[in-house]
Amino acid sequence: MSVIVVSDLRKQYDQKVVVDGLSFTVEEGEIFGILGPNGAGKTTTVECVAGLRKPDGGSISVYGLDPQRDAAKLHHILGMQLQQSEMPDKLRVAEAMELYASFYDDPADWRELMTDVGLKDKADSAFNKLSGGQKQRLSIALALVGSPKVAILDELTTGLDPAARRDTWELVEEVRDRGITVLLVTHFMEEAERLCDRLAIIDGGKIVALDTPTGLVAHVDTEQKVRFRPASALDDTLLTALPEVTSVERHGRQVVVTGTGNLVHAVTSVLVQHQIIAMDLRAEQASLDDAFIALTGRRFDHSAQ
Amino acid sequence: MRALKRLTAVEFKLFLRDPAAFFWTLIFPVALVVIIGSIPSSRKYSPELGARGIDYYTPVVLVMSFALLALFITPGYLVGYREKGILRRLSTTPVGPARVLIAQLVVQMTTAIVTTVLVLGTAGLLWGVKLPSNVGGFLLAFLLSVGTLLAIGLFLASVLSTTKAATSMGSALFFPLMFFAGLYVPRELMPAAVATIGDVTPLGASVLAFNDAAASGSPSLTTLAVLAAYAVVFGVAAARLFRWE
Structure with a gap:
């Protein structure tokens, strides 16, 4: 009501x-x-x-x-x-x-x-x-x-x-x-x-x-990042084949996957399918801040008050 | 009505928790009567004043206490309440902000009554100052004097927007107005022209009203007209200009 x-x-x-x-x-x-x-x-x-x-x-x-x-x-x-x-x-x-x-x-x-x-x-x-x-x-x-x-x-x-x-x-x-x-x-x-x-x-x-x-x-189609350390060998093509993924980078043992949409879900599903355990998994998701920038075309002003 | 009672009770408590407020309006006037009366010369008849010093100063002190109340306390509280958003907050409740103003005026009127009783009582008991014989005339002088000054105080609260400005304006008005009331130089010793000007100032007319009431039983028509005119002009202006936020 x-x-x-x-x-x-x-x-x-x-x-x-x-x-x-x-x-x-x-x-x-x-x-x-x-x-x-x-x-x-x-x-x-x-x-x-x-x-x-x-x-x-x-x-x-x-x-x-x-x-x-x-x-x-x-x-x-x-x-x-x-x-x-x-x-x-x-x-x-x-x-x-x-x-x-x-x-x-x-x-x-x-x-x-x-x-x-x-x-x-x-x-x-x-x-x-x-x-x-x-x-x-x-x-x-x-x-x-x-x-x-x-x-x-x-x-x-x-x-x-x-x-x-x-x-x-x-x-x-x-x-x-x-x-x-x-x-x-x-x-x-x-x-x-x-x-x-x-x-x-x-x-x-x-x-x-x-x-x-x-x-x-x-609704915000901004870039997201997922970082993790695979516990076993991981072929990058498993990830790059996903439509959500735009790039895969490696920093030492850490894998950084960049993409859009429901990236976390796509990446974790693939890892589960191949029984690869992801350690220290961290997702950098879009926030309302990103939403605000996307909607108004400018930064949200935190400092002003 | 329940809300107004509660608001008034709270405003009384707040007034009594404000040492500066009750010192200047209750304790200081009484102390002044004690001090003036304890000076031996003030208890002797002075031909220049046409009365004893203490007799002359008692109504002046009374009017001074009303002026302190109306020129400092009234605008100070109300401007502060507006500045802090208290009046605005009240306007989101069913009682609205007008009742807090009424509560304040009740508190200040009561303070004026208590001060009057204490000042006259002290002056009478300690120094044998005669109490007003004509109660009706005295009440008339009291009501017009306090009413006029509170109207001026409300007007100040209407046009000033910060407590700082209210305090400065209070001082800027209090000291010259008290001069015309004869606090520093007795009115009888002022040049005739200055004394005449004093008669048409709010505080000068207030003192005159009390003196008239004591001497002839009732304030003169001129004095009544002067005070009533101030009360109406400032009262109407305050009602028109008062802002709740």
């Missing part, structure tokens, strides 16, 4: 078109990702979905509600974690949870939620004493305390160290396991690949691709 339907969304600031005719649907219970470089229009898009911004064109429906017209109802079923949103410095974790729970008619048990996001020990800590990861976990918990059907998470791991980022990812997966539909905005390829059931890659306010992460990568 499609719970969020966005069609032909348009938004411009002054003369600059930021969102240029976006259309997508989000299915109930999935993690739908919006991935793109900075300035692609990701945040503007989800802010329109959350009713924070008024679109200049197109339509949005969230569980049948119009974010502008039915804002009051929407806020009861949609929780949002905003990019760079803080709490008062001296506000304590438990106080923030209790306060935000009081905003909703039918809130979640905030104590339980606080425990679930791993902040029970920090219940009496002031906001400005929390680490970056703890602040983000609190922010996610506050987005969930109203028992929403949809959660929008915007750039939630930006600025976190790798360990905190991984913890946060687990938390997002737990959110989906609660049956909450998640709309996730990110400019991290790895994050999108790990978390999203489906994702839209947007660039310049337009969708350039929309698929599952594996689907997006599969």
Whole structure:
């Protein structure tokens, strides 16, 4: 069931078109990702979905509600974690949870939620004493305390160290396991690949691709490499005969096979057929990074933020 | 209503956890009354002031405490909340951001009331400063003075976008306005023209309103009109210009 339907969304600031005719649907219970470089229009898009911004064109429906017209109802079923949103410095974790729970008619048990996001020990800590990861976990918990059907998470791991980022990812997966539909905005390829059931890659306010992460990568016809050490003698022609293989090189005892398509599967099948054990097998597969370059013709900008 | 109660309770807690805020608005004014009154000459009748120094300064200190509250605390909190994205975050919840503003005003109004009671109580108990005899006139002066200053504070919160700017603007307004209120040079000793200008400044008019209330039972119509005009102009401007993000 499609719970969020966005069609032909348009938004411009002054003369600059930021969102240029976006259309997508989000299915109930999935993690739908919006991935793109900075300035692609990701945040503007989800802010329109959350009713924070008024679109200049197109339509949005969230569980049948119009974010502008039915804002009051929407806020009861949609929780949002905003990019760079803080709490008062001296506000304590438990106080923030209790306060935000009081905003909703039918809130979640905030104590339980606080425990679930791993902040029970920090219940009496002031906001400005929390680490970056703890602040983000609190922010996610506050987005969930109203028992929403949809959660929008915007750039939630930006600025976190790798360990905190991984913890946060687990938390997002737990959110989906609660049956909450998640709309996730990110400019991290790895994050999108790990978390999203489906994702839209947007660039310049337009969708350039929309698929599952594996689907997006599969469409990319870039070169891949498979490296391994054969445990017994291997005739190179076994490999070069494969349609997927473009070249075979040897570096000492290591064989490096270059090719396209489902190269790993083709190579390993041949090796199994001839009962050759491949040691230290390593595959360099196309990633979402490659997909992005293939789709937009330019590099994904990691550094900008 | 439940959310507003909870928000107000939280804002009270945050105010009490902010030592700078309650020092300047609660402790400092009371300390000033104690200090001024402990100077022997301030307890003697001064023909120039037409009253004892402590009698003259008690309403000035009261108005100063309102000014500290409205020119620093109000814009400081609200601009900070906007800057941190707290108001925006609230606008994604069913309660919206307006209630946090109401909660802040409740906290600040309460602070003004508590400070007034403490300042008048201290001045009365320690130095025998007469309490306002006409409660109605005094309340009128209080409400107009605090209302006007809070409207100015809200206006500042509407047009300034950083806490830094809010602090600088607060100082830039506080010191000259307090001059006209007679904090540094008693109004009675100012040249007539300067004193007249002072009468139409927000803080000068506030002090005048309290003095009128003490002397004749009620603030003069001119003073009431001056304060009401400020309250309306800045209140309307704040309501029009306030941005949640």
